[in-house]
Amino acid sequence: MQFKVIIGQERVKQQLVQTVKENRISHAQLFLSPAGSGAVPLAIAYAQYINCLNKGENDSCGECSSCRKYERLIHPDLHFSYPFFASASVKTAVDVLEEWRGMVMQDPYFDMDIWRSKLDAANKQANINIAECHDIIKKLSYKAFEAETKVLIMWLPEYLDKAGNALLKLIEEPPANTLFILIAQSQDQILTTILSRTQIVKIPKLSSEEVTGYLLNASGLSEHQAIDYSFLADGNLIEAKALAADTQSDSSGTFTAWLRMGFSNKVPDLIEFTDEAAKWGRENQKNFLKYGVNYLRECCLILSGAEELVKLPPLTFETAKKLSTHVLTLPMAEAIIGELEKAHYHIERNANPKILFLDVSLQLVKIIKFKTLPAGTQYIYN
Known part of the structure; x- marks a missing residue:
């Protein structure tokens, strides 16, 4: 070699x-x-x-x-x-x-x-x-x-x-x-x-650029997909390859759309999303939830005034900045991360994905739309 x-x-x-x-x-x-x-x-x-x-x-x-x-x-x-x-x-x-x-x-x-x-x-x-x-x-x-x-x-x-x-x-x-x-x-x-x-x-x-370059050359992905998977893999080429081989497309677009549904309290759309997510397969569901956790952690950096530390690609960064400015607060983002991590844990243990994603979707509505945080979380108004 x-x-x-x-x-x-x-x-x-x-x-x-x-x-x-x-x-x-x-x-x-x-x-x-x-x-x-x-x-x-x-x-x-x-x-x-x-x-x-x-x-x-x-x-x-x-x-x-x-x-x-x-x-x-x-x-x-x-x-x-x-x-x-x-x-x-x-x-x-x-x-x-x-x-x-x-x-x-x-x-x-x-x-x-x-x-x-x-x-x-x-x-x-x-x-x-x-x-x-x-x-x-x-x-x-x-x-x-x-x-x-x-x-x-x-x-x-x-x-x-x-x-x-x-x-x-x-x-x-x-x-x-x-x-x-x-x-x-x-x-x-x-x-x-x-x-x-x-x-x-x-x-x-590995740097995000190195992983992205590899995915573009070896996997035939679009540039947007390669950047998203590189962000999610966080320098781990093994994970990047697994994502490229078995994941649903446009993680960032799907996840931010899901957040907007929760903010707008569009329950019929959330139910439709739940039906679709239930068909992805367990690994894709886990990858989606993990992407959401990583994405919201980057939003926490934006909300904390540490934009220079954010690793999101430019277009995704702009979307995250808008969400952080107009929708999210730090306690809300932390609460949603907690819900996504719990959902990831239960998906690994073969929870019913339809019930699980519907439950998480309703939690999004409570947290984002009605500002109802889990017990023990202090809400800070902007």
Whole structure:
């Protein structure tokens, strides 16, 4: 995998390339990144660049024998470790290596839910167990077969638990020419003993522009849809892809129209909206409600006088500003957010969507039209 195929992260790419050029590669690195930001492809591209036989100025050649093996994830000196679901037939990560390779080669942007779907998870808990730790120690004790540097990429070391202490000596004093790359999402969940032995490389979430550009090029969406989905995904490319594949169109237009129905107390229109929303399917309903929560949080920033922090695209921002000026107040927006979050919770638990959306619609009327807020909420007049 080459840096050039990875979306965004130009600063991180340059930083990684410079460590190779200046021969200051830390033997244990922790790539700390939010989900969907591209940490896994970055780690693979970094390892490929390190072992490339004909390095370019900013990327591996993609053609030498080492690169060709890296592209298929079959290089004998490239090792992976990751959470798995132990069973009688699955004792270490190697036992599901083919499933791992297939998933990464199909799409290197994935999360634990996607990985779980590739395996026979049943009701078991995923972890990186002591047997896997011992297997890592064994693999890395051998000499490199072909490459100058052996590389172990561990995805989600948060799943190590106390078993990870078995790796401490290996991480602190590894064999010569050995590189550990740990890819984590939550620094607080990593064993402090491991954390203290690694150099942290912070990988930011993707920008809205980068996600929008990807959606426009890869998904055939309109610019308006791509901008909306990018806003909703908030830098998570995994979520952006899911939205592009399975969501109803024009989230912003539909949501603001719904708010206006509540403000105008158009009950027949609200009932018609409820009937339509009930047909969307659970994932689309969840995405719509999540969009509403994010949209109203941006409105709260406008109402609080922090317009410079708003991330809405220009046209949607103008609509949000009008709603905030003429319809909403801060307590009202907060109350509606509370109703939408409750609705999202119940949709996840298979609530009847027709009843649920009608109930939320009537709550909108109470909050926006009649200014009746939930108990405990203080209403502040403009």
